[in-house]
Amino acid sequence: xxxxxxxxxxxxxxxxxxxxxxxxxxxxxxxxxxxxxxxxxxxxxxxxxxxxxxxxxxxxxxxxxxxxxxxxxxxxxxxxxxxxxxxxxxxxxx
Numbered sequence: 001x002x003x004x005x006x007x008x009x010x011x012x013x014x015x016x017x018x019x020x021x022x023x024x025x026x027x028x029x030x031x032x033x034x035x036x037x038x039x040x041x042x043x044x045x046x047x048x049x050x051x052x053x054x055x056x057x058x059x060x061x062x063x064x065x066x067x068x069x070x071x072x073x074x075x076x077x078x079x080x081x082x083x084x085x086x087x088x089x090x091x092x093x094x
Contacts, residue, residue, distance in 0.1 A: 001086055006060050007052040009085050013067060014045035016076070034074055041070050 001009070017023045017038055025043035028036050044067050051060035068085075071077045077085075 001061065001064075001088070003052045003057045003060070005086075005088075006057065006064055007049045010045040010048040010052075010060075010064060010067065012085075013071065014042050017042040017045075021076070037070060038074060038076070041067050 014025065021038060023035065023039050023042055025046050026036075026039040027043045028040045031037040031040045044063055048060045048063045048067065051057070051063065068077070068082045072079055072082065
């Protein structure tokens with residue numbers, strides 16, 4: 001993925017959590033409930049975009065991997081859907 005794709009995917013995930021799940025970003029590394037965890041992931045999406053802007057692409061990609069793992073484990077996206085999100089010519093997730 002290019003840095004631009006990482007940033008666009010993180011933004012799309014954050015928007016999906018807000019629009020589809022009603023979850024706004026909240027930093028909470030001690031989150032226990034699914035709702036708290038997904039709010040924290042939405043916050044991580046914001047931070048991931050900041051890493052891309054700062055040229056920290058490798059860190060942004062590591063965070064995106066964690067984000068995607070959490071989204072999969074909570075049933076927000078399937079592995080197949082996220083594979084498509086990671087393709088070089090992928091459209092933004094919805």
